[in-house]
Amino acid sequence: MKPLLERVRKYGWKQPREACSIVPGKLGSKLGEYAGASVALYALHEIGEWDLPWQNN
Amino acid sequence: MAKPFPILGFDVGGTKVAVSLVLSDGTLVASSRVPNKEREPDDVLPAMVSAGKSLLADAGIPREELKAVGVCTPSPLDFKRGIVMAPPNMKMWKHVPIRDFLAEEFGVRAFFDNDANASGLAEWLFGSGVGVQDMLYLTMSTGIGAGVIANGHLLRGATCDAGEVGHMILDANGPLCNCGLRGCWEAFSGGRAIAQRMQRELADKPNSTIVKLAGSLENIDMKTLSDAVLANDPYACAVWDGMMERNAQSSPSAPSPSSAATSS
Numbered sequence: 001m002k003p004l005l006e007r008v009r010k011y012g013w014k015q016p017r018e019a020c021s022i023v024p025g026k027l028g029s030k031l032g033e034y035a036g037a038s039v040a041l042y043a044l045h046e047i048g049e050w051d052l053p054w055q056n057n
Numbered sequence: 058m059a060k061p062f063p064i065l066g067f068d069v070g071g072t073k074v075a076v077s078l079v080l081s082d083g084t085l086v087a088s089s090r091v092p093n094k095e096r097e098p099d100d101v102l103p104a105m106v107s108a109g110k111s112l113l114a115d116a117g118i119p120r121e122e123l124k125a126v127g128v129c130t131p132s133p134l135d136f137k138r139g140i141v142m143a144p145p146n147m148k149m150w151k152h153v154p155i156r157d158f159l160a161e162e163f164g165v166r167a168f169f170d171n172d173a174n175a176s177g178l179a180e181w182l183f184g185s186g187v188g189v190q191d192m193l194y195l196t197m198s199t200g201i202g203a204g205v206i207a208n209g210h211l212l213r214g215a216t217c218d219a220g221e222v223g224h225m226i227l228d229a230n231g232p233l234c235n236c237g238l239r240g241c242w243e244a245f246s247g248g249r250a251i252a253q254r255m256q257r258e259l260a261d262k263p264n265s266t267i268v269k270l271a272g273s274l275e276n277i278d279m280k281t282l283s284d285a286v287l288a289n290d291p292y293a294c295a296v297w298d299g300m301m302e303r304n305a306q307s308s309p310s311a312p313s314p315s316s317a318a319t320s321s
C-alpha cells in the first residue's frame with residue numbers, strides 16, 4: 001500500500017511540504033516515562049532554570 | 058556542565074499512571090505503574106505519591122534534592138489552575154486539582170499539561186525532534202491530537218487547545234464525531250471511530266477475517282485491523298487505505314512544521 005509520504009504530495013502545498021520530513025517517534029514504549037518529566041523540564045526551561053539538551057554544551 | 062537534577066514524572070492515562078524518575082540530562086533512572094482503570098482519584102492519587110516516593114528512596118535520592126514534579130493527563134483540563142476536568146476515559150476524575158496536590162505532597166513545584174503536549178515535548182527534548190525549532194508531534198491512538206513546537210516554544214493558543222487537530226473538519230458531510238460535528242479527522246481515522254465503523258459494517262458478517270481474528274464483534278480494534286491488513290484481507294486493506302488517505306489529507310493542514318514526528 002502507498003506510504004504516507006507519497007500520499008501527502010496530493011494534499012500538501014509544495015514549498016512547506018518539501019521543507020518537512022515525517023518521521024516516527026523515537027521513544028516508543030518509553031514515551032509515557034518521559035512525558036510527565038518533560039512537562040516539568042520544559043516549564044523550568046521557560047523560566048530560565050534549565051537549558052535545552054542541545055544548548056548546554 | 059551543571060550536575061543533573063532529579064524530576065518525578067506522572068503520565069496519567071485511562072488504564073494506568075506511568076510514574077518515573079528522570080534526571081535533567083535525560084537519564085531514565087526508574088519507573089513504575091499505578092493502575093487507573095475505573096478507579097477513584099481518591100485511591101489513585103495517594104498510590105501515585107507513594108510510587109514516586111519509593112522511586113526516590115530506591116535510587117537513594119533524598120527528597121530535598123527533588124527539583125520538581127511534572128504531570129500530564131488527557132484533555133479536557135484547566136491548564137492555568139492545574140485541574141483535570143473529566144476526560145471521556147477517566148470518568149471518575151471530575152475537577153481534580155492534581156497539580157497542586159502533587160506540589161503539596163512532594164513539597165516542590167509541580168507543572169501540568171495535556172498528554173499530547175507532554176508527549177510532543179518528550180519527543181522534542183529526548184526523541185526524534187531533538188534540536189529542531191519547529192515540529193508537529195502527532196498522536197494517533199483512540200483519538201488524534203498533536204503537540205506543536207513553533208520557533209522553539211510549545212504552542213498553546215488562547216485556550217491551550219492549539220494541538221487539538223483531531224477535530225479539523227475534512228468533510229462537513231462526513232461521519233459524526235464524538236465532539237458533535239461531522240467529518241472531523243478523528244471521525245475518519247481515530248482508533249475508536251474506526252473500530253466502531255468496522256463493528257457496524259461487519260455486524261452481519263461473522264465469517265469475515267476481522268471478526269474471526271477478533272474472536273467477537275466487540276473485540277474488534279486497531280490491532281485486529283492491522284493484523285487483517287498483514288493477512289491481505291481486502292476489506293481491511295480498503296479500510297486502512299481510506300484511513301491513510303485521510304491522514305495524508307490532514308497532516309499538511311495541521312500547523313506547518315519544518316520537521317514532524319509522528320507516533321502510533
Ligand SMILES: [Zn+2]
Binds near residue numbers: 224235236241243244
Ligand atoms: Zn470532532
